[in-house]
Amino acid sequence: MNTIDQATNNRIQQWLTAEYDAETVGQVQKLVDNKEETELIDSFYKDLEFGTGGLRGIMGVGSNRMNKYTIGKATQGLANYLKKQFPEQQIKVAVSYDSRNNSQKFGHLVANVFSANGIQVYLFQELRPTPMLSFAVRHFGCQGGVMLTASHNPKEYNGYKAYWNDGGQLVAPHDENVITEVNAIQSVSEIKFDRIEANITLVGEEFDQYYIDANKKLSIHPDAVAAQKDLKIVFSSIHGTGITIVPKMLEAWGFTNIHLVEEQATPDGNFPTVIYPNPEEEEAMSMAKKKGEELDADVVMATDPDADRVGLAVKNHKGEIQLLNGNQIGSLLIYYVLSSKKENGSLKDNDFIVKTIVTSNLMSDIGNSFSVKYYETLTGFKFIGEVITRVEGQENYLVGGEESYGFLVGDLVRDKDAVNSCAFIAEMTAYFKNQGKSLFDVLLEIYETYGFYQEKLISLTKKGKAGADEIKQMMADLRANAPQSLGGIAVKEIRDYANSVSTVLAGNTQTAIDLPKSDVLQFITVDGDVISARPSGTEPKIKFYCSVKENLDNRGQYEDVAVKLEEKVKNIMADIVKN
Structure with missing residues (x-):
C-alpha cells in the first residue's frame, strides 16, 4: 500500500490493537487485507473536526468516520472541557437524536460517557428535532448539549452537534478548545464508556408542551389564524423528526386543516422516497408539492431529518404551486415580522435582525426600510446564535435566517428552528390571505418595493481526501488568479474572509473585514452583484453563490425580468465555476 503516508498508516495500525473491540479490528483488517487503499486513506487520513455544523462524517470504522470511538472520544473531550470551564458545579447536559441510522444508539452512547464522568444527562426518550435540544439546554439550565444528526446529508452520514450553555x-474559542481536549486523549482507555444510570434523566413527551407553549406566546396575529383556521396546509417530515412535533405545533396554534405526506411520515434513516433528505432539493420536495397541487393547498412545507430547515411551496400568480428558495422564505418572514410589529406599534429602537454573508441583501434592505438594525455573520447559524447571545439584555432579536433554509423567529433557542418557522409561515399565510393575498403576491410586492433579487447556488461534490485537496486548490487558484470580470461585468471589489481584507480594485484600496477568519471569497461587480465561493463546513462540497438584482416596476414585468436575471446568473456562474 504505497500511497498511504506514515501518519495515516500509524492511525490504521493503532486501530488494529486490542484497544478496539474485535468487530472494529476485524473491519479494519479486512480493508487492509483487501488493499482498499482509497477507503483506508479516506477513513484514517485525519481526525473528524468541528466545522460549521459540528462533527459530521460517513459512518464506519476509522478516525475520520462516525463510530463508537470517534463519538466516545469527542464526548470525553467535551466532558473534560466542561469540567474545566465549570469547576465546583454540578454539570448538566441535554442529549437528543434524529431518525438517522444509528442516531439513537449514538445518543445513548453519548449519554453513557457523560454519565460516567459524573455529569447529569437529560436524555430524550425518543427522537426529537435539533431546535428542541437547543431549547432543552436553556430550559434545564444545562452547561452543554449534544444532538446526534447529520442534518440534510445523505443517508450514509451521521453527525454530532455540540452546544454550549446558551x-x-x-x-x-470553545470549539477549538474542545478539539484540543479531544486530541489530548491518546488512548481509548481514557474514554469512560460505562453508563451510570443514576446520572441520566429521561425527557418524555410531556416536554413537547413546554416547547409548544413557549413558541405559541410569540404569535403575532392569532386573530388571523382564528379567521383562517381551515387554511389548507400540506406538511412532510421527509422521514425525519418533524413528524413528532410540527403537526402538534400547528394544531396548538389553531390550524385544523393539516394534510401529511403519509409516504414520508414514518421516521426512517434510509430516507426511501428521496435521493437526499434536503428540502433545498426540488426532488426532496416533489411529493409534498404534488400533494399540494392535488389538494389546491395554500401552503406546502417540508422539514429535513432534524427539523431545523424548512422548504416551502406556495401558489404563484398563475395559481400553480411554486417552490421558493431560502432567500425568498427568509425575506418573507422578515417582512412579515417587521411590518406586523410596525403595524401594532411594537417595534423597538433596540430590535435587530441577522443574516449571513452569503444570504440575500434583500433581507438587510427590508430591515433598513423599517429602521431596524441588522447584523451580518459568517455562514452557519451558530454565528447567528452567537450574536443573539452576545447582545442579549441590550438588544432585542426579532428574526433572522440564512439562504440554506434555516430561520428563527424570536429567541427561544440559539439555532435555526424549522418547527418555529413552520408555525410562523402558516400564520403569515393566514394573515395575508385575510387580506386577499397569497405569499407569492406579497413576494412580488417586496420585489416592486426593494428590487427583484435572484439567487442561485451551485455545489460541486468532491469526496474523500482527493476531493478535499481539490477544493483547497480551487480556492487557492481563485485567490491567485482572481477574476476581473464575471459574466462580462467588471468586478469592483474582492472580499477575502480568510485574510480579513476587502480590496476595491480601482486604486487597490484595502479595508479590514471585522469578522472571524473563514475560507470565503466574495466578488462584488459594478452592478452590485454578489458572487461567493466557499468550501462547505458540513459536506464534501465547494459552493458558489450568486445574487443579482434588477428593478421591478410592476408585477406584469415579472416573467421578463426573471428571464433576464436567469441569463445573467447563468453567465456569471459559468465564469466563476470555470475560474
Missing part, C-alpha cells in the same frame, strides 16, 4: 452550537 443553547447555541460551539463557537470560538
Whole structure:
C-alpha cells in the first residue's frame, strides 16, 4: 500500500490493537487485507473536526468516520472541557437524536460517557428535532448539549452537534478548545464508556408542551389564524423528526386543516422516497408539492431529518404551486415580522435582525426600510446564535435566517428552528390571505418595493481526501488568479474572509473585514452583484453563490425580468465555476 503516508498508516495500525473491540479490528483488517487503499486513506487520513455544523462524517470504522470511538472520544473531550470551564458545579447536559441510522444508539452512547464522568444527562426518550435540544439546554439550565444528526446529508452520514450553555452550537474559542481536549486523549482507555444510570434523566413527551407553549406566546396575529383556521396546509417530515412535533405545533396554534405526506411520515434513516433528505432539493420536495397541487393547498412545507430547515411551496400568480428558495422564505418572514410589529406599534429602537454573508441583501434592505438594525455573520447559524447571545439584555432579536433554509423567529433557542418557522409561515399565510393575498403576491410586492433579487447556488461534490485537496486548490487558484470580470461585468471589489481584507480594485484600496477568519471569497461587480465561493463546513462540497438584482416596476414585468436575471446568473456562474 504505497500511497498511504506514515501518519495515516500509524492511525490504521493503532486501530488494529486490542484497544478496539474485535468487530472494529476485524473491519479494519479486512480493508487492509483487501488493499482498499482509497477507503483506508479516506477513513484514517485525519481526525473528524468541528466545522460549521459540528462533527459530521460517513459512518464506519476509522478516525475520520462516525463510530463508537470517534463519538466516545469527542464526548470525553467535551466532558473534560466542561469540567474545566465549570469547576465546583454540578454539570448538566441535554442529549437528543434524529431518525438517522444509528442516531439513537449514538445518543445513548453519548449519554453513557457523560454519565460516567459524573455529569447529569437529560436524555430524550425518543427522537426529537435539533431546535428542541437547543431549547432543552436553556430550559434545564444545562452547561452543554449534544444532538446526534447529520442534518440534510445523505443517508450514509451521521453527525454530532455540540452546544454550549446558551443553547447555541460551539463557537470560538470553545470549539477549538474542545478539539484540543479531544486530541489530548491518546488512548481509548481514557474514554469512560460505562453508563451510570443514576446520572441520566429521561425527557418524555410531556416536554413537547413546554416547547409548544413557549413558541405559541410569540404569535403575532392569532386573530388571523382564528379567521383562517381551515387554511389548507400540506406538511412532510421527509422521514425525519418533524413528524413528532410540527403537526402538534400547528394544531396548538389553531390550524385544523393539516394534510401529511403519509409516504414520508414514518421516521426512517434510509430516507426511501428521496435521493437526499434536503428540502433545498426540488426532488426532496416533489411529493409534498404534488400533494399540494392535488389538494389546491395554500401552503406546502417540508422539514429535513432534524427539523431545523424548512422548504416551502406556495401558489404563484398563475395559481400553480411554486417552490421558493431560502432567500425568498427568509425575506418573507422578515417582512412579515417587521411590518406586523410596525403595524401594532411594537417595534423597538433596540430590535435587530441577522443574516449571513452569503444570504440575500434583500433581507438587510427590508430591515433598513423599517429602521431596524441588522447584523451580518459568517455562514452557519451558530454565528447567528452567537450574536443573539452576545447582545442579549441590550438588544432585542426579532428574526433572522440564512439562504440554506434555516430561520428563527424570536429567541427561544440559539439555532435555526424549522418547527418555529413552520408555525410562523402558516400564520403569515393566514394573515395575508385575510387580506386577499397569497405569499407569492406579497413576494412580488417586496420585489416592486426593494428590487427583484435572484439567487442561485451551485455545489460541486468532491469526496474523500482527493476531493478535499481539490477544493483547497480551487480556492487557492481563485485567490491567485482572481477574476476581473464575471459574466462580462467588471468586478469592483474582492472580499477575502480568510485574510480579513476587502480590496476595491480601482486604486487597490484595502479595508479590514471585522469578522472571524473563514475560507470565503466574495466578488462584488459594478452592478452590485454578489458572487461567493466557499468550501462547505458540513459536506464534501465547494459552493458558489450568486445574487443579482434588477428593478421591478410592476408585477406584469415579472416573467421578463426573471428571464433576464436567469441569463445573467447563468453567465456569471459559468465564469466563476470555470475560474
